[in-house]
Amino acid sequence: MDNIWENRGKILSGIKNLLLRDKYIEEIAADRQKTCDACNHKSTECSALITECCKVCGCSLKFKTRSLESSCPKDKWPSIDDK
Secondary structure (H helix, E strand, O other): OOOHHHHHHHHHHHHHHHHHHOOOHHHHHHHHHHHHOOOOOOOOOOOOOOOOOOOOOEEEEHOOOOOOOOOOOOOOOOOOOOO
């Protein structure tokens, strides 16, 4: 599992996008989530506060799928915004 702290800025962006919902970002997140739902790296054995995470990078899917700067560590979906 990659070091989650390396992705903290991107994940904070995902948290912000979850709190301040935007239709465009929610559509992207929904498409990404469909891909993650079919992936064998998706886990529900995360932490008490995180219900679904990626076994490869350790990130919360709720946050990562909403982070435009993030991409799937297995190249199943790309980043949208290269900040």
